[in-house]
Amino acid sequence: MNHPLRLAENPGLAPYDVSSYRGNRGKNFYDLDKVLQRTVERYSADYEPAHKRALTLHLQGYGHIVGGILDELTEASHKEGKYGEIVKYDRAGNRIDLIVYSPEQKLSRKISYEYGIVNLDFHDEWKFPFTDLHRYSLAYLANQNGEGGMTCPLAMTEGMINVLKAIGTEEQKRKYLPLVAGKNSTSHFMAGQYVTERVGGSNVGANRTIATKGENGKWILNGEKWFCSNPGDLWVTTAKIEGTDTVGLFLVPRIKDNGDLNGHHILRKKDIIGSKGKLTVEVVYEDVEAEALGRPAHGIANLIRYVIRTSRVHVAVAAAGMSRRAFMEALEYSRFRMAYGKKIKEFPAYSRELAELRILYAIQVLLIFRGLDWSGKGVLAEQLTTPLMKYKTSSLSSQITHRAIMALGGSGIIGDYTCLPRLHNDCIINETWEGTHLIITDHALGAMNRAKIRDSFIQEVGKNFEEAGKYGELEPLAKLGKTLLSRWAKDLEEKPREWKETYRVDLSDLAFGALGLSEFLEQAVHDRKAGNQSSLFDSFAKGFAGYLYRTLPEAKGDYEAMKLEQEEITKIVEW
Numbered sequence: 001m002n003h004p005l006r007l008a009e010n011p012g013l014a015p016y017d018v019s020s021y022r023g024n025r026g027k028n029f030y031d032l033d034k035v036l037q038r039t040v041e042r043y044s045a046d047y048e049p050a051h052k053r054a055l056t057l058h059l060q061g062y063g064h065i066v067g068g069i070l071d072e073l074t075e076a077s078h079k080e081g082k083y084g085e086i087v088k089y090d091r092a093g094n095r096i097d098l099i100v101y102s103p104e105q106k107l108s109r110k111i112s113y114e115y116g117i118v119n120l121d122f123h124d125e126w127k128f129p130f131t132d133l134h135r136y137s138l139a140y141l142a143n144q145n146g147e148g149g150m151t152c153p154l155a156m157t158e159g160m161i162n163v164l165k166a167i168g169t170e171e172q173k174r175k176y177l178p179l180v181a182g183k184n185s186t187s188h189f190m191a192g193q194y195v196t197e198r199v200g201g202s203n204v205g206a207n208r209t210i211a212t213k214g215e216n217g218k219w220i221l222n223g224e225k226w227f228c229s230n231p232g233d234l235w236v237t238t239a240k241i242e243g244t245d246t247v248g249l250f251l252v253p254r255i256k257d258n259g260d261l262n263g264h265h266i267l268r269k270k271d272i273i274g275s276k277g278k279l280t281v282e283v284v285y286e287d288v289e290a291e292a293l294g295r296p297a298h299g300i301a302n303l304i305r306y307v308i309r310t311s312r313v314h315v316a317v318a319a320a321g322m323s324r325r326a327f328m329e330a331l332e333y334s335r336f337r338m339a340y341g342k343k344i345k346e347f348p349a350y351s352r353e354l355a356e357l358r359i360l361y362a363i364q365v366l367l368i369f370r371g372l373d374w375s376g377k378g379v380l381a382e383q384l385t386t387p388l389m390k391y392k393t394s395s396l397s398s399q400i401t402h403r404a405i406m407a408l409g410g411s412g413i414i415g416d417y418t419c420l421p422r423l424h425n426d427c428i429i430n431e432t433w434e435g436t437h438l439i440i441t442d443h444a445l446g447a448m449n450r451a452k453i454r455d456s457f458i459q460e461v462g463k464n465f466e467e468a469g470k471y472g473e474l475e476p477l478a479k480l481g482k483t484l485l486s487r488w489a490k491d492l493e494e495k496p497r498e499w500k501e502t503y504r505v506d507l508s509d510l511a512f513g514a515l516g517l518s519e520f521l522e523q524a525v526h527d528r529k530a531g532n533q534s535s536l537f538d539s540f541a542k543g544f545a546g547y548l549y550r551t552l553p554e555a556k557g558d559y560e561a562m563k564l565e566q567e568e569i570t571k572i573v574e575w
Contacts (some may be wrong), residue, residue: 007176013367018411024328029144034575035323036137039369040524043133050463051128057497062115070108074148077104077277077486078422084149084279086266093552097266097338099231099279101183109188112142112150118158118189119181132151132372133347136317136398140365141322144328146419147426149277151321152433153189153230155314159235160191160236163249163306167294172251176234188231194225194283195228204238204247209285211239211248219250221288226282229433231266235447236307241296249298256481257291263287274425293480296443311434312390319397319431322423326397326404329420330354331573333408348566353407355564355572357400359543363516364393370519380424380456384447385515391440392512397427437505448492448511448567457511460487464518467525473534477521477541479556480548484514487554513548513555520544536575539568 030036040059044052076082076260082102090096101109116123117138121130143151143422163179164173179369180191182277200207209223221239228235234253255261267282292301293296331354334345344350368391374382401424405412408420415421434444447453462485469478488510492500500507520541527535 007258015493018333018336021333021336024067024325024332027067028060028063029067029141030059031062032067032195032328033141035324035365036140038135038523039365043369048128054126055130055134058116058120058134059141062117062138062534063140063311065111066117066144070111070142070148070484071145073104073108073111074145075148075279076162077108078104083276084269086269086279086281088266091227091517094522095261095265097261097264098104099177099266101149101278101282105277106188108148108461109150109153111130113185113188113527114141114183116183117142118154118161119183120253122177122183123179124183132376133369133397136368136372138314138315140321140324140368142281143318144325146322147275147277147318147425149275150189151314151318153191153278155311155318155492156193156230156235157189157191158220158233158314159193159307159310162310163236163293163302168251168307169304172291172293176251176253180234186235187233190230191235192228192235193311194228194231194235194237195229198226199226202435204303205245207238207240209237209239209244210242211250211290212242213376214289217291219248219290221250221285221290221293223285225283225285225293228268228283231281231283233557236293236303237290238299238303239290246297246299248299249293249307250290251293252288252290262289272429274422274427274429276425308434309386312386313368313372315430315433316364316386316389316393319427320361320364320368320432321399322427323357323364323393323400323422326401327354327357327361327493328418329405329418330357331409346454348569350571352405352564352567353564355543355569357403358572358575359540359547360396360400362540363519363544364389366398366519366523367515368393373523374460379460380453380509381460383453384457384511385442387435387440387447388508388511388515390434391437393443394427394431394433395437398424399426418563441504444508444511445500448507451498454489454492457515458485458489461514461518464522464525470523471525471528473538474524474541474562476558477517477545480520480545480555481517483556484510484517484548484552484554487513506541509552510554513552516544517541536571539564539572542568543572 004500007314044055069226082104084099084101086101087098088095102459120126139154157180164177179185179187195204197207209221211219211221214220228303235252237250237252241248250263254262263286265284267284270280272280337344371385371389372383401420405424408418411417412420465478468474491507520537523537524535524541540563543564548564549559
């Protein structure tokens with residue numbers, strides 16, 4: 001055979017170090033994740049043995065799917081020409097305002113929906129409670145493929161299920177729960193959230209959509225919605241009750257009971273930086289038929305309690321999942337790539353970078369599930385940690401994905417070489433969902449200013465420092481933590497209101513620093529109480545303290561003593 005370009009003889013085209021590099025596809029993402037496994041083990045300790053086995057097997061099964069077919073489908077559905085489109089009219093000229101997704105996107109949603117990641121408690125064969133530990137472990141795994149056009153809809157759908165269960169009428173539950181949660185439903189994560197308006201943004205009370213009481217208990221809505229997340233079959237929305245400033249919460253089906261399109265008109269899809277696998281659109285309401293969700297006077301309170309809070313937890317979970325995948329990609333690449341005669345993971349600076357990425361994603365995972373545990377136990381500190389974690393995890397994830405891109409060098413910026421550019425864009429938009437940093441830290445400050453919540457936070461965090469201080473090797477870390485916590489409490493007690501509002505981001509960073517260090521120390525103490533002389537989490541805590549010294553002005557002390565030894569770095573990276 002002729003080789004006119006002599007490709008076979010070209011030395012530049014010979015196989016090289018990353019010729020066989022394939023990223024992490026084909027691996028079981030649960031089996032690889034020691035942080036998640038530890039979390040599941042600890043928080044399921046009091047489960048019945050059969051429940052615990054079933055939980056582990058279900059997570060292992062999804063880890064296999066996420067690392068395999070879902071990874072492939074996510075990549076395939078994020079190519080040009082594969083993104084969702086708006087079909088405004090049918091062949092007869094009737095307005096249908098239908099969102100059409102690619103076959104790959106629809107199959108991806110179908111697989112996860114039918115696996116039960118949002119609705120396992122609606123599966124007859126599942127005989128155990130579908131706990132928050134279980135559902136958010138699944139969501140965390142799902143987000144290791146990025147938003148993927150699926151995990152934002154997952155959050156919207158879970159919010160819909162929660163609000164229907166909590167305040168829906170019996171008729172609404174009978175009618176709509178089978179649609180959004182039923183095992184045989186064909187509406188796979190197609191519940192949406194239409195709240196934001198151009199005039200209001202996060203200030204929902206400034207919105208101008210009006211709700212007028214109609215017939216048969218229905219409401220008629222007229223107005224517009226500027227950000228409609230996951231336009232689909234059913235959504236929650238807000239509107240002011242006509243003649244008042246009261247904002248009500250409403251339920252809107254895409255199709256009315258008579259089969260007609262409900263009176264909404266999709267104007268266009270948003271050209272947003274990330275999360276392109278699912279559509280975000282603008283909508284005008286023209287006599288939309290809606291049903292009240294709960295008492296209209298409680299609209300904003302119910303929105304925050306059942307919908308926004310759920311979404312904020314999902315934002316944090318998404319950030320942790322994408323941070324985890326970024327670390328995975330940087331680690332896997334370092335096992336192949338050679339430079340100056342050795343693999344790049346063997347360079348001390350690179351391995352230290354990997355260690356810090358693992359520390360920063362690990363603290364996200366551990367604190368998310370700590371907050372969920374507190375929520376289940378009624379610990380008031382959770383009312384601070386939920387907005388705090390939304391802010392910190394989403395900001396950290398953008399930093400982690402960016403650092404992972406840099407770790408891969410030129411290969412890191414190529415979208416058909418690695419998932420990292422897509423994940424990075426998804427992380428950036430994740431920062432804006434359910435409150436930007438300035439908005440969400442205002443909510444965190446509101447919790448900080450409530451004495452009972454602040455006292456609960458100080459108690460929960462402080463007791464970890466007290467316990468850790470009993471061990472000589474942990475005492476310096478506990479001392480640093482006590483200093484951070486004391487400084488935070490002092491600022492809240494002594495600074496004037498205007499100062500606290502101006503520096504609420506700083507207060508949130510300080511609270512997170514103390515909270516994160518206390519969590520790593522709690523993990524280290526837990527291992528000692530289990531009979532171990534030391535714990536890998538000693539090094540995690542030490543590495544996190546070093547990170548705080550570099551990034552948190554209030555962290556004072558012996559930075560040199562907190563620098564990890566190479567042996568510690570290696571253990572963290574390879575764990």
